[in-house]
Structure formats: C-alpha cells, structure tokens
Amino acid sequence: MTFSVKRFMAIFQKDVKDLYRNLYISSTALMPLILAVIYSRLGDIPLSMYMLVITLSLALVGTFLQCAMIAEEKEKNTLRGLMLSPATLTEILAGKSAVTIVITVIVTAVSMFIMDFSFTGRGWLIAGIILTLIFFIVLGTWMGLITRSVMEASIYVLPVMLIFGMGNMFMELVDQFRLLQVLEYTPGIQLEQIAEIADTGGSLSQLGKAFAIIGAWVAATLVLTIVTFKKRMMD
Amino acid sequence: MIEVKSLEKIFGKKQALHEVSFQVKKGETFGFLGPSGSGKTTTIKILTGQMRQTAGTANVFGIPATQLNTPEYRKRFGVVTDNSGLYVRLTIYDNLKLYADLYGTSLKRIDEALEAVNLGTEKKTQVAKLSKGMTQRVLLARTLLHQPKLLFLDEPTSALDPANSKHIHNGLKELNRQGTTIFLTTHDMEEADHLCDKVAFLNKGVVQLLDEPKQLKKQYREEIICMELKDGRELEIPLKASSAEEIQQYISREMVERIYTKEPTLGDIFVEVTGRELV
Known part of the structure; x- marks a missing residue:
C-alpha cells in the first residue's frame, strides 16, 4: 500500500483552508474554551472538572470535526472526486484526521491553559489523551460515513457528546440510576481514572486496565469503520 | 482501451444493464447515448471502478475495472459526472491546486486547463459565486489537469449555453486529436454527432444500435x-x-x-x- 506525503499534505492544506472559512464547523471548537473560562473562575477546581473539559474537547471537537468534514464531502459530492483521484483512502482520512488532531490539541491545550492545569510530569495522562483522541477521531470517521450532511452530523454528535463527552458528569447519578454504571467503561471515565491513578501513584496494572479498555474501544470503532466503508463504497 | 462483454447490473429487482457489449479503441471518441435512466451513469461507474457489475466483464486499460483503484491507474483516466462537486468556499485556483497536487502535475497546468475551458481570468473567484455552467467548466478543467489517457464525461455540457458548449466541444476535439480517448455519455444527439467516432444507443439498459454516426445516417436515411x-x-x-x-x-x-x-x-x-x- 502506498502513502504519499504530498497527497496527504494536499488534503490537509485544503481542509485547513476550507475549515477556516466554515464558521458553522469551526465555531464548535469554542464550546470547550467557553466551559474552560467559566470553570477557571471557580476557586478550587477538582481533577474531575479538568477531565470533563478535556473529554468534552476530545469528544466534541475530535468527533464532530472529523464527522462533519466527511459528511460535507459526501453532501457536496466532493468525496467521489477524491476517491477517483490517485489519493488513497488512507491518505484522505489521514489528511482529515491530521486537521482534526491539530485543532483538538490546540483547543484542549488552550482550555487547560485557561484553567491553569499543567501537563508537566503527567506522561500517562498525555498517553491516555492520545489514545482517547484516536478513539474519538475513528468514531467521527464512522459517523461521517453514516451521515449524509453536516446538519445530520450535528444531530448525531449529540448522543456522543452526552455519553462519551459528559459521562463524567453522569457518574454522580450512578447511585440513583444503576444503569449508568455502564458509563464506567467509556473512554472518558477511563481517562479520568488514568489521571487519578497517575496522580496518586497507583499500580501499573490499574493503568494497564484503563488503557486496555480505551484500546478496545479504538479497535471496535476501527473495525466498525472499515466494515461500514467497504459496504458503503462498493455496491 | 475499453472492452465490455455481456455486462449486467441488477439493483434489487431492477435490471439496469442487460447484455451490454462494446469496445472503445485507443484514440476514439465513443458516445454512449440514451435518455435519463437508461443506464449510462451506471456504466461509467462500473468502468471507473466505483461499482461492481452483477455479471459480465468490463476491462479498461486491459485490466478489470474493479482493479483500477491504484494511484498509477487513476492517473491515467479522468471522470466528470453531472453530480461531481467542488469545494464551494474555496477559489477555483484552490480547487484545482488540490487536484494538481494529488495528481502530481505542475501548477502551470492550472492556467492551461482554465484557458481550455475559457475561465482563464476567473481563477481567484470563489466557487460559491459561479453559475452552474461555470462550475461545469471548472470540473472539466480539473479533469484536464493531469492530461488523462482516457476521459469519461457524463453529460459534460448539459448545463452550458451554446457558446460555451462549442468552446468545450472544440477543447474535447483538440484533446482527442492529441490522443486522449473519450467516453462520452449524453442525450444531446447533436453533440454526439459532432464529437463521436462511434455511438451506442442505450435504451432501458440494452444497447440497441452501435455504429459510426455516418454509417447510421446512411443506413437510416x-x-x-x-x-x-x-x-x-x-x-x-x-x-x-x-x-x-x-x-x-x-x-x-x-x-x-x-x-x-x-x-x-x-x-x-x-x-x-x-x-x-x-x-
């Protein structure tokens, strides 16, 4: 399988230019920043609050951006053109994912800067964030394949934001609604656990379990995306 | 260049193509003519590897069309369909630059391709501001960038006024003279008569007539x-x-x-x- 850096860069540059002019999509990136500004005004911020903003950034920006970019390519009939060009699917998705990664990382970093959270000495958390970001981007790619327009994508992203992005908030209600216990296995909660374990000096096996759960989510969404793609692109 | 034998395509219970057979030789302009819904676009999708046939063979460049999905083969052909899209927030130049980069062609080709479709002075215009006819011409320019050996055109002038259609026809004739094989679907018979060396009449998924326009006219006069x-x-x-x-x-x-x-x-x-x- 070939991978051309030139073609990857061409798609990356096009998407950056296009996104820059697309206020509807790019304004989504503002939500975690607004939340960060509000939370930064609170006095003592607990770790869970930081993690909520990080997870929300990853879910909202990572998933929605990726999903909306692909959905819009389908809506405007531009994806076929790309698919018929020498660009491979890997190059197309890598170019789009690179844009999503850059914007998500900037939004997350700026949010944490606003909230005065330091990543120094938090290598495990950074590794967890990277793995979780991969999950959200793959999820966004899958959603992009099943949605037909940006409008549809913005509706589909709502449950993702609630379940995966704001799961941390719902965990407070587990005592009342036992069903919410399943949220414990979502990447956002696992990321919070990684942060807690790493900060309190927990064991590697505890960390390993959290990473394995997020890894399983990545693998599952990856399989789902590949199967969906093959089904959608060839009759 | 293209060899199609007993091609069949069935969508659910609907037979879109039935026993379709034809050949397109290198350097030929081949017209695939028929009304809307006759199976023209389905044929192009099969020939460009976007869709699998139900039965029969469709070979392009001597290989099954389903194997055209490598960068090397994709550089050898170009496709303009009636629903191809452009990035509307970007300028004409930015749209063409993307494809010049994807095909690895010189950026100088952008100006040449725009000249060929009579849009040489519009390259900084945002695509959202273009008329349908101009959009169609940009799509054609995009396909001309990499100077393909084989060009698939699905209703290329359907949205154009007579003056611009003539301009495009002249451009296609010149391209064909330079050796590009053209597979054209249209329901504009004048266009087919003007451009094609050979035509096939497609009706309800069946090729009903296949010959040179001159021969057909002689036969039916x-x-x-x-x-x-x-x-x-x-x-x-x-x-x-x-x-x-x-x-x-x-x-x-x-x-x-x-x-x-x-x-x-x-x-x-x-x-x-x-x-x-x-x-």
Missing part, C-alpha cells in the same frame, strides 16, 4: 431528394435513376430554389429504433 421550388412548393422525389429526367426538367425551367437530400439526425434514428424520445 430516406431515399428521396427534396426540392424547394421558387414558387414555394416543396417536392420529394425518389432517389433513383428514373427521377433524373424529372429533376432536370425543373432545373432547365429555372424553377428550383434549392435541392437537398433528407438525412436523419441521430435523434431521429434513436426514436425510430427505440420508439422513445430522448428526455
């Missing part, structure tokens, strides 16, 4: 000579030796305004063969 007289009368005289004397009489009496043979258009032939209008 009416064997009569029409004569318009100075007094306004129009006569139709059978084209046979015994008519010569009658015609000569009109000429010697200086009664003739003009004499012509009655040739059918490809549209007339299509209607005669399929019993269907080209809509």
Whole structure:
C-alpha cells in the first residue's frame, strides 16, 4: 500500500483552508474554551472538572470535526472526486484526521491553559489523551460515513457528546440510576481514572486496565469503520 | 482501451444493464447515448471502478475495472459526472491546486486547463459565486489537469449555453486529436454527432444500435431528394435513376430554389429504433 506525503499534505492544506472559512464547523471548537473560562473562575477546581473539559474537547471537537468534514464531502459530492483521484483512502482520512488532531490539541491545550492545569510530569495522562483522541477521531470517521450532511452530523454528535463527552458528569447519578454504571467503561471515565491513578501513584496494572479498555474501544470503532466503508463504497 | 462483454447490473429487482457489449479503441471518441435512466451513469461507474457489475466483464486499460483503484491507474483516466462537486468556499485556483497536487502535475497546468475551458481570468473567484455552467467548466478543467489517457464525461455540457458548449466541444476535439480517448455519455444527439467516432444507443439498459454516426445516417436515411421550388412548393422525389429526367426538367425551367437530400439526425434514428424520445 502506498502513502504519499504530498497527497496527504494536499488534503490537509485544503481542509485547513476550507475549515477556516466554515464558521458553522469551526465555531464548535469554542464550546470547550467557553466551559474552560467559566470553570477557571471557580476557586478550587477538582481533577474531575479538568477531565470533563478535556473529554468534552476530545469528544466534541475530535468527533464532530472529523464527522462533519466527511459528511460535507459526501453532501457536496466532493468525496467521489477524491476517491477517483490517485489519493488513497488512507491518505484522505489521514489528511482529515491530521486537521482534526491539530485543532483538538490546540483547543484542549488552550482550555487547560485557561484553567491553569499543567501537563508537566503527567506522561500517562498525555498517553491516555492520545489514545482517547484516536478513539474519538475513528468514531467521527464512522459517523461521517453514516451521515449524509453536516446538519445530520450535528444531530448525531449529540448522543456522543452526552455519553462519551459528559459521562463524567453522569457518574454522580450512578447511585440513583444503576444503569449508568455502564458509563464506567467509556473512554472518558477511563481517562479520568488514568489521571487519578497517575496522580496518586497507583499500580501499573490499574493503568494497564484503563488503557486496555480505551484500546478496545479504538479497535471496535476501527473495525466498525472499515466494515461500514467497504459496504458503503462498493455496491 | 475499453472492452465490455455481456455486462449486467441488477439493483434489487431492477435490471439496469442487460447484455451490454462494446469496445472503445485507443484514440476514439465513443458516445454512449440514451435518455435519463437508461443506464449510462451506471456504466461509467462500473468502468471507473466505483461499482461492481452483477455479471459480465468490463476491462479498461486491459485490466478489470474493479482493479483500477491504484494511484498509477487513476492517473491515467479522468471522470466528470453531472453530480461531481467542488469545494464551494474555496477559489477555483484552490480547487484545482488540490487536484494538481494529488495528481502530481505542475501548477502551470492550472492556467492551461482554465484557458481550455475559457475561465482563464476567473481563477481567484470563489466557487460559491459561479453559475452552474461555470462550475461545469471548472470540473472539466480539473479533469484536464493531469492530461488523462482516457476521459469519461457524463453529460459534460448539459448545463452550458451554446457558446460555451462549442468552446468545450472544440477543447474535447483538440484533446482527442492529441490522443486522449473519450467516453462520452449524453442525450444531446447533436453533440454526439459532432464529437463521436462511434455511438451506442442505450435504451432501458440494452444497447440497441452501435455504429459510426455516418454509417447510421446512411443506413437510416430516406431515399428521396427534396426540392424547394421558387414558387414555394416543396417536392420529394425518389432517389433513383428514373427521377433524373424529372429533376432536370425543373432545373432547365429555372424553377428550383434549392435541392437537398433528407438525412436523419441521430435523434431521429434513436426514436425510430427505440420508439422513445430522448428526455
């Protein structure tokens, strides 16, 4: 399988230019920043609050951006053109994912800067964030394949934001609604656990379990995306 | 260049293509003609590897069309369909630059391709501000960037006015003269007559006629000579030796305004063969 850096860069540059002019999509990136500004005004911020903003950034920006970019390519009939060009699917998705990664990382970093959270000495958390970001981007790619327009994508992203992005908030209600216990296995909660374990000096096996759960989510969404793609692109 | 044998495509219970067979030789302009819904776009999708056939073979460049999905093969052909899209927030130049980079062609080709479609002065215009006809021309320019060996055009001038259609036709003729093989689908019979070396009539997924336009017109022409007289009368005289004397009489009496043979258009032939209008 070939991978051309030139073609990857061409798609990356096009998407950056296009996104820059697309206020509807790019304004989504503002939500975690607004939340960060509000939370930064609170006095003592607990770790869970930081993690909520990080997870929300990853879910909202990572998933929605990726999903909306692909959905819009389908809506405007531009994806076929790309698919018929020498660009491979890997190059197309890598170019789009690179844009999503850059914007998500900037939004997350700026949010944490606003909230005065330091990543120094938090290598495990950074590794967890990277793995979780991969999950959200793959999820966004899958959603992009099943949605037909940006409008549809913005509706589909709502449950993702609630379940995966704001799961941390719902965990407070587990005592009342036992069903919410399943949220414990979502990447956002696992990321919070990684942060807690790493900060309190927990064991590697505890960390390993959290990473394995997020890894399983990545693998599952990856399989789902590949199967969906093959089904959608060839009759 | 293209070899199609007994091609079948079935969507659920609907047979879109039935026993379709034809060949397109290198350097030819081949017209695939038929009304909307006759299976033209399905054929292009199969030939460009976007869709699998239900049965039969479709070879392009000597290999099955399903194997065209490598960068090397994709550089050898270009496709313009009636629903191809452009990035509307970007300029014409940015749209073409993306494809120049993807095909690895020089950026100089952007100006040349835009000149070919009469849009040389518009490259900084945002695509959102273009008319449908201009958008169609940008799509054509995008396909011309990498100078493909084989060009698939699905209704390329359907949204263009006569002046721009003529400009595109001249460009396609020039491209063909330079060696590009063109596979054209259209329901514009005049366009097909003007551009194509060979045409196939597709009706309800079946190829009903396949030949050179000149041969078809010869085969289907009416064997009569029409004569318009100075007094306004129009006569139709059978084209046979015994008519010569009658015609000569009109000429010697200086009664003739003009004499012509009655040739059918490809549209007339299509209607005669399929019993269907080209809509």
